[in-house]
Amino acid sequence: MSAPAIRVSGQAEIGGAPLFGPLDLTLEPGGWTCLLGPSGVGKSTILRLIAGLDTGATFTGQITANGGPLAPSQLAYMAQDDLLLPWRSVLGNVMLGAELRGQKAERARAEKLLSDVGLTAHSDKRPAALSGGQRQRVALARTLMEDRPVVLLDEPFSALDARTRADMQDLAFGLLAGRSVLLVTHDPAEAARLGHRIFVLESHGLAQMPTPPGAPLRAVDDPALLTAQAQLLQHLRRKA
Numbered sequence: 001m002s003a004p005a006i007r008v009s010g011q012a013e014i015g016g017a018p019l020f021g022p023l024d025l026t027l028e029p030g031g032w033t034c035l036l037g038p039s040g041v042g043k044s045t046i047l048r049l050i051a052g053l054d055t056g057a058t059f060t061g062q063i064t065a066n067g068g069p070l071a072p073s074q075l076a077y078m079a080q081d082d083l084l085l086p087w088r089s090v091l092g093n094v095m096l097g098a099e100l101r102g103q104k105a106e107r108a109r110a111e112k113l114l115s116d117v118g119l120t121a122h123s124d125k126r127p128a129a130l131s132g133g134q135r136q137r138v139a140l141a142r143t144l145m146e147d148r149p150v151v152l153l154d155e156p157f158s159a160l161d162a163r164t165r166a167d168m169q170d171l172a173f174g175l176l177a178g179r180s181v182l183l184v185t186h187d188p189a190e191a192a193r194l195g196h197r198i199f200v201l202e203s204h205g206l207a208q209m210p211t212p213p214g215a216p217l218r219a220v221d222d223p224a225l226l227t228a229q230a231q232l233l234q235h236l237r238r239k240a
């Protein structure tokens with residue numbers, strides 16, 4: 001699977017007021033690009049624009065994959081809300097994408113993913129019977145099930161306890177190897193651990209931040225990661 005180079009160049013406004021940009025964001029082809037920034041600055045809007053979904057913003061610019069159009073079939077998108085269908089079982093939600101496309105869902109693969117996210121015992125339950133963190137893991141499994149070259153993740157680990165968060169980062173990083181991943185996160189440690197490229201979105205543009213030396217997935221106790229994490233937090237606090 002060859003992952004395209006995704007580029008977003010342009011600016012957005014809401015109700016006539018600038019939201020972000022002008023900016024020029026190129027995702028790491030086949031790697032993880034992490035996007036941080038203050039609440040409301042437009043991070044989710046960028047994800048939704050790339051996904052071709054409605055936003056409240058008017059975007060002027062271009063979004064390209066290897067210089068051409070990005071087809072919806074190239075991407076998987078995990079929204080901030082889990083968007084689980086309440087009347088389907090957990091397993092049924094993980095298999096939803098294939099069924100919506102009229103394809104036969106790979107049940108064994110869905111069951112393996114549910115095992116990977118630690119939810120085998122919950123596979124027959126309805127989403128309402130799960131905790132917020134469990135629901136988020138179902139949504140992650142559903143996204144990983146899609147097997148697409150471009151993956152957009154909007155705060156996918158935000159509801160997880162620290163240990164599960166590290167485990168799910170490991171899992172997602174392994175299963176998404178070779179994909180172009182755009183991760184929106186509020187967690188500097190997460191960005192420093194996972195990012196091939198790290199950006200902070202600010203109202204006037206985009207700041208590229210240094211990544212720690214060494215390839216992701218970085219060890220959580222790597223001193224260089226801890227330094228990068230602290231620098232990122234300082235940058236975010238200065239901007240606030």
Ligand SMILES: Nc1ncnc2c1ncn2[C@@H]1O[C@H](COP(=O)(O)OP(=O)(O)OP(=O)(O)O)[C@@H](O)[C@H]1O
Pocket residue numbers: 014019037038039040041042043044045046055056057
């Ligand atoms: N459908 C919509 N209609 C109108 N305005 C919207 C809509 N969706 C988002 N906005 C506004 O657009 C701005 C950017 O929202 P967005 O969700 O992209 O921010 P964000 O950086 O992802 O924030 P957070 O970190 O809190 O998730 C916000 O001011 C928000 O109120």
